[in-house]
Amino acid sequence: MPPTRWGDPAHAGPLPEAVRDLVGLVFELSDTPAAADVAVPAPQLPAELVTGLRAVVGEEHVVLDDASRRQRTRGKSTPDLLRQRAGDLSDAPDVVVRPGDHDDVQAVLDYAQQHRIAVVPFGGGTAVTGGLVAEREGFAGVISLDLGRMRSLLALDPVSSTATLGPGLRGPEAEALLAEHGLMLGHYPQSFEFATIGGFAATRSSGQSSAGYGRFDAMVVGLRVATPQGEARLGGTSPSNASGPDLRELFLGSEGAFGVITEVTVRVRPRPAVKEYEGWQWSSFAAGADAMRTLAQSDLLPTVIRLSDENETAINLARPDAIGGEGSGGCLMIVGYEGTPAAVAAKKAAVTTALTGLGGTPLGAEPGEAWAAGRFNAPYLRDSLLDVGVLVETLETVTFWSNRERLYAAVKSALEEALGEGTMVLCHISHVYATGCSLYFTIAEAGGEDRLERWLKAKAAANDAIVAAGASITHHHAVGTDHRGWLTPEIGEVGVAVLRAVKRELDPAGILNPGVLIP
Numbered sequence: 001m002p003p004t005r006w007g008d009p010a011h012a013g014p015l016p017e018a019v020r021d022l023v024g025l026v027f028e029l030s031d032t033p034a035a036a037d038v039a040v041p042a043p044q045l046p047a048e049l050v051t052g053l054r055a056v057v058g059e060e061h062v063v064l065d066d067a068s069r070r071q072r073t074r075g076k077s078t079p080d081l082l083r084q085r086a087g088d089l090s091d092a093p094d095v096v097v098r099p100g101d102h103d104d105v106q107a108v109l110d111y112a113q114q115h116r117i118a119v120v121p122f123g124g125g126t127a128v129t130g131g132l133v134a135e136r137e138g139f140a141g142v143i144s145l146d147l148g149r150m151r152s153l154l155a156l157d158p159v160s161s162t163a164t165l166g167p168g169l170r171g172p173e174a175e176a177l178l179a180e181h182g183l184m185l186g187h188y189p190q191s192f193e194f195a196t197i198g199g200f201a202a203t204r205s206s207g208q209s210s211a212g213y214g215r216f217d218a219m220v221v222g223l224r225v226a227t228p229q230g231e232a233r234l235g236g237t238s239p240s241n242a243s244g245p246d247l248r249e250l251f252l253g254s255e256g257a258f259g260v261i262t263e264v265t266v267r268v269r270p271r272p273a274v275k276e277y278e279g280w281q282w283s284s285f286a287a288g289a290d291a292m293r294t295l296a297q298s299d300l301l302p303t304v305i306r307l308s309d310e311n312e313t314a315i316n317l318a319r320p321d322a323i324g325g326e327g328s329g330g331c332l333m334i335v336g337y338e339g340t341p342a343a344v345a346a347k348k349a350a351v352t353t354a355l356t357g358l359g360g361t362p363l364g365a366e367p368g369e370a371w372a373a374g375r376f377n378a379p380y381l382r383d384s385l386l387d388v389g390v391l392v393e394t395l396e397t398v399t400f401w402s403n404r405e406r407l408y409a410a411v412k413s414a415l416e417e418a419l420g421e422g423t424m425v426l427c428h429i430s431h432v433y434a435t436g437c438s439l440y441f442t443i444a445e446a447g448g449e450d451r452l453e454r455w456l457k458a459k460a461a462a463n464d465a466i467v468a469a470g471a472s473i474t475h476h477h478a479v480g481t482d483h484r485g486w487l488t489p490e491i492g493e494v495g496v497a498v499l500r501a502v503k504r505e506l507d508p509a510g511i512l513n514p515g516v517l518i519p
């Protein structure tokens with residue numbers, strides 16, 4: 001069986017010749033095919049427990065075949081892909097259970113708690129920090145709880161501009177349902193095509209239009225959650241209130257460790273009549289970042305704003321030979337406006353005046369349209385690059401503006417030192433706030449035999465650098481198992497104790513995503 005590649009098989013394929021030639025300028029390419037036949041370990045869950053689960057959700061919604069379990073093994077980080085390509089499916093769940101509604105989920109949790117079965121909530125399976133790998137020890141087996149049947153628009157309140165969505169709805173499905181009412185959500189992570197509403201909430205995801213529409217957790221007004229201790233309904237009475245701490249926040253970003261999110265009520269907005277994207281050039285990454293800060297602090301943010309550093313700009317301009325060299329093409333910024341014609345015109349005029357005054361050079365619509373056309377393509381390319389021996393992976397962090405330069409330099413040099421000469425380290429800023437911004441790094445290197453181990457070491461070095469620089473271990477990829485070891489310095493011992501106490505209270509048998517999130 002071939003490994004699971006990203007996305008629609010119709011779009012997946014070998015590296016296009018032109019890209020191959022370009023990449024070949026920088027890296028020595030070597031055909032590195034994935035293992036042809038990847039065996040899935042036999043299910044460990046005792047037969048009587050499988051029968052019991054079938055009685056809970058129905059015979060046809062409990063499946064154990066190899067293909068179903070392989071597709072729900074781990075997530076889509078590059079280490080996940082490399083392990084799978086090497087034929088390692090040791091983290092496969094024993095059984096896939098597909099609940100149809102909140103009550104089904106609750107009944108599965110009750111059963112799993114009673115029989116000590118680990119439960120891994122599964123949305124789109126696009127996790128990149130090990131959030132879908134459960135520790136097995138002490139459990140009768142592992143269930144992948146696939147929420148894919150729970151994909152409807154459950155309620156709409158057009159007066160208040162809220163919609164209640166099933167957790168298994170993928171990004172495009174949710175948008176299509178809302179579009180029937182002239183509405184939209186506006187959450188477009190690069191994994192948009194496959195990631196789900198429940199997954200967005202469980203990981204506190206942030207999309208490419210976060211400057212205009214906010215991060216996903218900021219869109220959520222209410223949640224319904226099934227926990228081993230029963231149902232929790234959070235928010236849903238009001239946009240905001242002073243009824244003690246906001247308990248929605250406990251479940252947003254809880255990565256399935258506290259409960260299974262079964263309904264998400266979000267703020268929706270009218271679909272934009274106009275979408276315009278354009279490019280700007282900056283003399284340096286620092287100059288572009290300062291311009292972003294000025295816009296954010298002047299309440300002048302467009303819908304999309306992203307800035308590539310010099311190396312990423314060279315790649316965007318198809319000039320990898322310019323990386324690290326003199327006379328590179330400066331730094332490319334993409335700026336996007338969405339809304340009514342009047343709102344777009346007014347915002348564009350104000351932003352153009354501000355960016356021009358700050359030293360930016362307008363490049364017109366072409367770079368913006370090229371970015372918009374390819375905005376979801378990179379994950380397909382990653383698989384094709386792995387096929388020719390080039391390892392590509394990303395990591396991200398976030399800090400205050402005053403710490404941005406220090407963090408950028410620290411992570412970049414940690415990665416370059418760990419991976420050695422010939423590694424490309426690229427960076428962009430695509431999520432900005434009045435007080436700070438995220439930094440998103442991409443690395444590419446020729447890999448070699450020990451590429452997984454080399455990358456894991458480099459990632460650890462980058463994580464150490466992030467912590468030492470006083471930044472956050474993740475802006476939107478979440479903690480999972482991969483970042484768990486770096487969470488304590490960020491939230492402190494008291495913070496860890498709070499997480500553990502909540503876990504004990506809601507999930508006393510520890511069946512939900514054991515090993516994920518909580519140090």
Ligand SMILES: Cc1cc2nc3c(=O)[nH]c(=O)nc-3n(C[C@H](O)[C@H](O)[C@H](O)COP(=O)(O)OP(=O)(O)OC[C@H]3O[C@@H](n4cnc5c(N)ncnc54)[C@H](O)[C@@H]3O)c2cc1C
Binds near residue numbers: 202
């Ligand atoms: C190529 C690529 C690009 C990406 N780009 C972005 C990006 O731009 N922005 C961004 O924020 N992220 C991005 N990600 C990361 C990932 O897509 C997000 O974390 C996303 O929110 C995960 O959603 P999912 O439905 O795939 O969740 P899954 O991968 O299925 O699960 C993620 C975690 O949430 C838990 N979970 C899932 N559903 C529920 C639920 N209903 N209740 C409780 N727990 C649940 C899982 O157990 C797991 O721990 C990217 C990933 C890839 C592979």
